[in-house]
Amino acid sequence: MTQPVLEIQHLKLHFFTDKGVVKAVDGLDLTIREGEIVGLVGESGCGKSVTSLAVMGLVPQPPGKIVDGSIRFQGTDLTKASQRELRQIRGKDMAMIFQEPMTSLNPLFTIGNQLIEAVRAHRSCSKAEARELAREMLEKVGIARKGVLDEYPHQLSGGMRQRVMIAMAMILNPRLLIADEPTTALDVTIQAQILELMQRLNEEFGTAILLITHDLGVVAEMCDRIVVMYAGQVVEETDRYRLFRQPRHPYTQGLLLSIPKLDEQKERLYAIPGQVPNPYQMPAGCRFAPRCTQVMDVCRQTVPPLAPVEQGHVSRCFLHQKEESHHGTD
Amino acid sequence: MALIDVRNLKKTFPIHGGVLGRKVGEVVAVDDVSFSVEPGETLGLVGESGCGKSTTGRTIMRLYEPTAGEVEFAGKKLFQLKAEELRQVRRDLQMVFQDPFASLNPRQKISTILEEPLIVHGLGDAQERKEQVRELLHVVGMNESHASRYPHQFSGGQRQRIGIARALSTRPKLIIADEPVSALDVSIQSQVLNLMMDLQEQFELTYIFIAHDLSVVKHISDRVGVMYLGRLVELAPRDELYKKPLHPYTEALLSAVPVPDPDAKKERIILSGDVPSPDNPPQGCAFHPRCPHVMDVCRETRPIFDDAGGGHFVACHLHNAKA
Ligand SMILES: Nc1ncnc2c1ncn2[C@@H]1O[C@H](COP(=O)(O)OP(=O)(O)OP(=O)(O)O)[C@@H](O)[C@H]1O
Ligand SMILES: Nc1ncnc2c1ncn2[C@@H]1O[C@H](COP(=O)(O)OP(=O)(O)O)[C@@H](O)[C@H]1O
Ligand code: SF4
Ligand code: SF4
Ligand SMILES: [Mg+2]
Numbered sequence: 001m002t003q004p005v006l007e008i009q010h011l012k013l014h015f016f017t018d019k020g021v022v023k024a025v026d027g028l029d030l031t032i033r034e035g036e037i038v039g040l041v042g043e044s045g046c047g048k049s050v051t052s053l054a055v056m057g058l059v060p061q062p063p064g065k066i067v068d069g070s071i072r073f074q075g076t077d078l079t080k081a082s083q084r085e086l087r088q089i090r091g092k093d094m095a096m097i098f099q100e101p102m103t104s105l106n107p108l109f110t111i112g113n114q115l116i117e118a119v120r121a122h123r124s125c126s127k128a129e130a131r132e133l134a135r136e137m138l139e140k141v142g143i144a145r146k147g148v149l150d151e152y153p154h155q156l157s158g159g160m161r162q163r164v165m166i167a168m169a170m171i172l173n174p175r176l177l178i179a180d181e182p183t184t185a186l187d188v189t190i191q192a193q194i195l196e197l198m199q200r201l202n203e204e205f206g207t208a209i210l211l212i213t214h215d216l217g218v219v220a221e222m223c224d225r226i227v228v229m230y231a232g233q234v235v236e237e238t239d240r241y242r243l244f245r246q247p248r249h250p251y252t253q254g255l256l257l258s259i260p261k262l263d264e265q266k267e268r269l270y271a272i273p274g275q276v277p278n279p280y281q282m283p284a285g286c287r288f289a290p291r292c293t294q295v296m297d298v299c300r301q302t303v304p305p306l307a308p309v310e311q312g313h314v315s316r317c318f319l320h321q322k323e324e325s326h327h328g329t330d
Numbered sequence: 331m332a333l334i335d336v337r338n339l340k341k342t343f344p345i346h347g348g349v350l351g352r353k354v355g356e357v358v359a360v361d362d363v364s365f366s367v368e369p370g371e372t373l374g375l376v377g378e379s380g381c382g383k384s385t386t387g388r389t390i391m392r393l394y395e396p397t398a399g400e401v402e403f404a405g406k407k408l409f410q411l412k413a414e415e416l417r418q419v420r421r422d423l424q425m426v427f428q429d430p431f432a433s434l435n436p437r438q439k440i441s442t443i444l445e446e447p448l449i450v451h452g453l454g455d456a457q458e459r460k461e462q463v464r465e466l467l468h469v470v471g472m473n474e475s476h477a478s479r480y481p482h483q484f485s486g487g488q489r490q491r492i493g494i495a496r497a498l499s500t501r502p503k504l505i506i507a508d509e510p511v512s513a514l515d516v517s518i519q520s521q522v523l524n525l526m527m528d529l530q531e532q533f534e535l536t537y538i539f540i541a542h543d544l545s546v547v548k549h550i551s552d553r554v555g556v557m558y559l560g561r562l563v564e565l566a567p568r569d570e571l572y573k574k575p576l577h578p579y580t581e582a583l584l585s586a587v588p589v590p591d592p593d594a595k596k597e598r599i600i601l602s603g604d605v606p607s608p609d610n611p612p613q614g615c616a617f618h619p620r621c622p623h624v625m626d627v628c629r630e631t632r633p634i635f636d637d638a639g640g641g642h643f644v645a646c647h648l649h650n651a652k653a
């Protein structure tokens with residue numbers, strides 16, 4: 001098995017606001033190995049973006065604070081790294097692309113300028129060399145148009161801007177690329193282009209990718225391994241085949257049943273009852289208990305541990321422990 | 331007989347520019363769109379962002395003044411109605427919007443929001459209206475205790491239920507739903523889709539369901555129309571369209587949808603290039619710069635939107651010889 005590039009252990013990141021404490025990430029474990037594409041899925045507000053921002057060292061503190069856990073990137077604990085060390089790592093060994101590329105492209109500078117800056121911030125080389133690298137990278141991401149280096153972000157379409165973002169993230173050949181909803185703002189035909197591009201870069205450069213999305217179709221097509229989050233915690237994790245064929249956690253099971261699919265026609269969709277918990281008032285035991293159709297007494301009092309259900313498959317649910325004790329294998 | 335018949339609908343928006351804000355061009359947001367919807371039917375409209383789905387819905391509602399075309403709804407020619415007549419027709423014709431927050435007045439209580447259409451249309455006295463509001467809340471799976479709260483106190487899914495309840499209040503015949511579940515999480519999305527389907531049965535509703543998600547549209551629609559750059563390029567019964575798409579754009583669009591099944595084998599058609607700007611659509615077939623099957627004729631002549639058999643309409647030179 002290949003080396004881990006990123007190893008998050010028991011991460012707790014809470015926001016301390018006037019209205020109370022939001023436990024946005026509450027005891028998260030996540031490992032990404034070299035060259036792997038890992039999907040992080042879950043509903044709006046479950047803590048996906050906060051997780052990625054924590055890795056990048058970009059969470060505003062205050063109100064945010066890492067209250068526990070570690071984030072090891074190629075051996076260094078990022079939670080203990082200085083701003084200077086983080087800046088060194090960001091953009092070079094670890095890069096991020098966001099849902100809305102306009103928020104991370106500067107409207108006042110040309111595409112060429114921004115790419116050249118990105119290179120020269122980490123590598124000593126001449127402007128001309130950096131410009132040549134930028135041109136090559138734009139070609140790799142499928143922007144062949146000559147003049148783009150001298151154009152401004154607003155002159156490009158949404159799909160092209162996202163390609164520029166990917167070019168900027170990939171230009172120094174990082175070990176890890178974090179992509180937070182990289183195609184959510186794009187149309188499906190453009191999404192298909194961008195996903196294909198990310199897959200190609202992963203194969204060509206061996207870049208590990210953490211792909212954050214709420215689209216189960218996207219993870220099924222892109223990811224080796226999938227991590228499902230609910231209300232700040234990982235509830236299930238396994239490879240994509242097992243996740244879709246044999247989901248074990250009641251939330252994952254419900255989620256998979258509630259999406260309409262192109263290749264089948266159902267009279268009615270399954271609907272998970274209720275709604276996600278208020279972030280200021282998380283349920284005491286299992287966070288899914290108020291919506292779970294199989295809830296038991298213990299679920300309301302105790303937080304279930306994230307435990308293996310088989311080799312390479314973990315789930316956070318008391319049902320599995322019950323099964324096990326039934327089988328007497330405990 | 332069709333409940334609504336849309337004929338050659340066109341809507342352009344002027345583009346203003348320069349210091350004087352003079353008109354420098356125009357966007358053809360909807361271009362020669364025709365379709366009809368039978369009572370009790372759901373017609374889905376899909377297409378990528380900016381292709382004119384919302385503008386089609388809004389122009390039918392006369393929230394935008396039409397540039398050309400005609401809409402006949404329940405025997406009335408909508409674009410010829412005077413203000414008072416239009417107000418009466420609106421009782422039977424309601425709309426649900428994508429962003430339930432933006433479409434609900436933040437300073438009004440839910441009870442006021444739901445009662446307002448009843449007052450506007452002079453339906454019932456105060457007591458009856460109160461009873462109605464209670465019933466509407468129940469119909470969409472909420473209750474009286476919610477009536478005295480404000481929109482911001484609800485989740486996205488609940489706000490969308492309120493938007494649907496408001497649209498239902500006048501007991502309409504047709505509801506135009508513009509991306510009603512696009513802003514919702516999947517687990518909430520299926521709740522709202524189920525609700526809409528139940529209500530359709532209960533109240534014999536007819537829907538025009540606008541969305542960009544092809545799986546959602548497939549789930550809820552009887553027939554589906556595909557738009558590209560302001561034009562309807564294909565329209566067919568649901569299963570026919572998803573199993574045997576005729577238009578190259580529909581084919582590419584369907585092949586691009588990521589499938590939540592790692593075992594699915596898919597032939598993906600990756601289109602090159604971006605969607606062109608609607609202020610300067612390509613000549614001939616608007617899809618020709620991206621079409622893998624483009625022919626000479628496509629660059630010059632616009633294909634006619636025509637029945638290729640069995641109510642399967644398509645606008646493509648590959649399928650219509652008459653052009
Ligand atoms: N700066 C902040 N201050 C206070 N709370 C915050 C802050 N940033 C995020 N949160 C809270 O942390 C939780 C997790 O948010 P996060 O942005 O990670 O969600 P997400 O999973 O990325 O959702 P989406 O799918 O909508 O992008 C939410 O309850 C959110 O309101
Ligand atoms: N009020 C408006 N003024 C000017 N242009 C508009 C207006 N509404 C829509 N448009 C333009 O019309 C086209 C179709 O838009 P729209 O109907 O909103 O697309 P869709 O709903 O399919 O995403 C787009 O180019 C859009 O920018
Ligand atoms: S721990 Fe209990 S409430 Fe939570 S998912 Fe499992 S069965 Fe449901
Ligand atoms: S008319 Fe021509 S360009 Fe247009 S979709 Fe058909 S084959 Fe392609
Ligand atoms: Mg997010």
Ligand SMILES: [Mg+2]
Nearest residue numbers: 383384385509
């Ligand atoms: Mg729209």
